[in-house]
Amino acid sequence: MSQVSKILFITLTASLLLNGCSSKDNKMDHSSEQMAYNIAQKYLRGSNWEAASEALEILEENYPFGSYAEQSQLELVYAYYRAEEHELAIASADRFIRLHPQHRNVDYAYYMRGVSAFKNDTAFYSVLPTDITKRDAGTARESFDYFAQLLDRYPDSVYAVDAQKRMIYLRNMLARYEIHVANYYFKRGAYLAAANRGRYVVENFQQTPAVPDGLAVMAQAYHMLDMEELSNSAAKVLVANFPEHPALKNGDFNYRFGRDESISWVTIATLGLFKKQPYTNFDTREIYNTFYREDLDVTPPG
Secondary structure (H helix, E strand, O other): OOHHHHHHHHHHHHHHHHHHHOOOHHHHHHHHHHHHHHHHHHHHHOOOHHHHHHHHHHHHHHOOOOOOHHHHHHHHHHHHHHOOOHHHHHHHHHHHHHHOOOOOOHHHHHHHHHHHHHHHHHOHHHHOOOOHHHOOOHHHHHHHHHHHHHHHHOOOOOOHHHHHHHHHHHHHHHHHHHHHHHHHHHHHOOHHHHHHHHHHHHHHOOOOOOHHHHHHHHHHHHHHOOOHHHHHHHHHHHHHHOOOOOOEEOOEEOOOOOOOOOOOHHHHHOOOOOOOOOOOOOOOHHHHOOOOOOOOOOOOOO
């Protein structure tokens, strides 16, 4: 039994003994709930997130319909989030939404569900030399969808502005993921697949910093496929709208940008599995990207 469990066990046992001797059971039961809640608050104030989570779990288990039930459920979401137990935070937020769909602070649960998925995708990898936009984009899409649900249901929520900021960041990241996939296809000599990824970014991620690279991918890939009309069309749009793109030289698209003219039919036929070649790699984030900065307090409302 953990130290938290021991403390709460003693508190609840003492309360039950008192209840057995008292004719004022409801009053005593509320008193013991208050004591248990105060213990959880102590851990929250001390930033002891693991202990706070455990205390709130025990509180919810023993007083599921108590005076502090709804507030402690929201605080449990927050405690899980701060403890970096993001999957548990999402599950707890989901549960609160199911149990209390009309609660005055249910928008917080919607918000924290998105934030937890957001952090689940970025927190651990932020300290490693790993580019998160190169990993599977499933969690980013999940977080984006959670924030979209918040804005759809509660457009005037106090969390709406921050949710919108995070959605912009996530959309940028999803678009960049498509460019990374296109670069991978260049590496494999799969130029049509690369062109399709570039076109997907241009058509579905307008206003994102990845659009210039999407156009460059299209220009380069179509050129490698000898589809010059499509290549020239993409290049013209790139020149007109993003003249500072590094694939441009003296106002024209540099079709030799990263291209190996000696690439063989074996490389193309096998998608580069047996003979890898130097390949085009478009990544202009340092020029076009802006990054999300977290500036909203995510503590639960009282």
